[in-house]
Amino acid sequence: MEIRKNVGKVTPEERDEIQALFERKNGLTELAKIISADNTELYEKLVKDMGETGTKFQQWWDMKSKQYGWESHPKGNWEINFQTCEITLIAKEA
Amino acid sequence: MLQYLIILLDDKSVSYCHYELPSDVSREESLMPLDTLRAGIVFAMKENLNIQFVYPEQALSAEYAEVIESIDHTKIKPEAQAKEADVLVLAEWKKQIPDDVEGATCIIRASRKELQENLEQVKDLLGKVMRLNVVLTDIEAFKDEDVAGYQSLLEALSDLLIDQFKIGRMVQLNLLTDRLLLTQMNNCGAGDTTLSLAPNGKFYLCPAFYYDDPEQDVGNLKDGLNIKNRQLMRLDHAPICRHCDAYQCKRCIWMNCRLTLDANTPSHQQCVVAHVGRNASRNLLKKMAEQGIHMSDTHEIKEINYLDPFNNYKKWK
């Protein structure tokens, strides 16, 4: 059974930060489907960028969860609602 | 409200404004038929309109003269028919300025380049007439990189005016002195205050529309006027112009229709040319003050930091 629980809220500025990273991450993921290794210049840029963006993305969640003390779950993850800035914990109960 | 009726006596009536006569004006019956002329005059009388007759190069017969003289009017004439002209359109740049221009308003149609090359003749003209209207024929071709050149040209014309003022001749040059005297828009008024009647008996917003395409009429003498969307000719329906203080701008709706495709919207070129002119008037006023020259009914012109009011539009909105 899935648990959904509202665990906090971020500021609109913080929302903008993670939304931009989210968009970029999605863009890079979809770009990766069409850029082959033959395109050396773009491929290398993309691989590096995916790594960096992924790290920044994770860092944001680590930092904010610590800052706000969001409730967590060993089998769960947080989601943000870009409209309301609310953070939801989504977890699977055993 | 309509106030003026411009009657083109002939298809080859002289151009006194931005439009060129088509090179193929060779309509067989190019002269306005007498009946049409008479009907046009009656129309103007009934509508209380002041008539401005625009003459061709060739002389008109006595019959025409008689009909024309049946009503109070203004004569816009080419140089070849200068006699009794109220407004005289000079044909070309000449070394010799005709003597009979005195008293009339003179019109010169010229590009900026021609004006620059003929400053000596402009100087002579300013010494003879009390008002000179320069109609720029190359506004559509104006580019942003032309601003500095046009500013210098107007600067040079300002100096010529100052020379006249110093000797007590308070001559007017439309490009520079009109703005000094205005406190509100004084536009051409085509379709709003002014209409034109062509030799075919049809009405047009202005002669330029007739020469572009005779099918663009806004009524005729038989059925009367039929001006669609007339409100768009008025200042209050021109979103850019109604906020603007380049009061001397002609706000040429013919050029609007050509360049922006909408009668109430001026092009970037028209706005920039008008604003360079406006600012040159401001400089002229400053120079006059510095030199102790007084012209009655002049008004202060504010400093502004734009040449195209379109760029300020969002602020006004």
Added chain:
Amino acid sequence: MAKSITFIVTKDCQLACKYCYLVGKNTKERMSWEVAKQAIDYILDREEEFREESVIWDFIGGEPFLEIDLIDKICDYLKTEMYRRNHHWFNSYRFSFSTNGINYHTEKVQRFIEKNRNHLSIGITIDGTERKHDLNRIWKTPEMEQGIMPKAEEERGSYKDVVKNIPLWLEQFPGAGTKVTISSADLPYIKESVLHLYSLGIKEVNINCVFEDVWKEGDDQLFEEQLTELADAIIDGRLYEDHACSFFQEHIGKPMDRERDNQNWCGAGMMLAVDAAGMFYPCTRFAQYSLRSKSAWIIGNIHDGIDKNKLRPFLTLDRCTQSTEECITCEVASGCAWCQGENFDAADTHTVYQRSTAICKMHKARVRANNYYWNKLFRKLELQEYEEQKRKSNCKACEI
């Protein structure tokens, strides 16, 4: 704010909807890759001129999915180029489609969706019940291209060909809404159609009356009756809790201030459209195939660029300058929409400053039904709240 850039990839469509404003549809004008590429290069080369934060790359037809191979190539190029150039739009873009839904399930379209899943917005047009949908949305026949229209009994509706794809679409885009167009003949079917779309699982129904001058005597009464019955069904069935119908909006039907509420309704001029010939337009509605009685309003082309003079009338448009005094002082003005393209097409002169008022009586009818909807809904919610309060206070009394 997002810039909307529309590729008119084809002027062809499998359908010949009777209310379609695209009067010049044809099979010949299909965009080539060369034109698409040049348009993209023109736009991306000018990042300074296109400063909007986001971009919506919109694909329209005719039916855009008829050109899925080209679209796929365009989207791949867009993604690659936006990234290669470090263009700010790479961080915020969408690919948007309005489709008739007929080819939605095909392998090519599905492969495209899979590839671009996170950047897609796809709207399938389904007009309601089968009889309502098939009243207008009929298959094109080869004879139609010769101007020969089929007899009513020979017309073939497209409902079944579309509805089969709705479950897949909703599975892939659960929050997707559909767009319904109402013309005179559709009026008796509004209520059943909206409810039918809800029953298909579509939660958001964006619906509007056509802007063209097609409305007959009595249409407004019929419209009002349908909307009132729909209001009853939505409220009595508690559908308002998780469904939306754009006909009912709380803040429409009020007077508007000349100064404060003077903005233009539509985004023509802020958008950009390009067609198969490489011509740019302020919106697709200004391309020749959309216009009945005017010539296209072309603002440039992929070779010479955009002539900004031809955009100025659009960028300075406001509500009052284009409206009659009757519209400006109308007591139910808010929410009364217009389409700049239709205004232009119906105008007496070559202008975008003459607002068409063909929709006036339909708007007024909508406002009356809308007022009914909100009065009824608010009263219901008020009474519910009252009952709830009463229940709570009774419980407290019990506790004592």
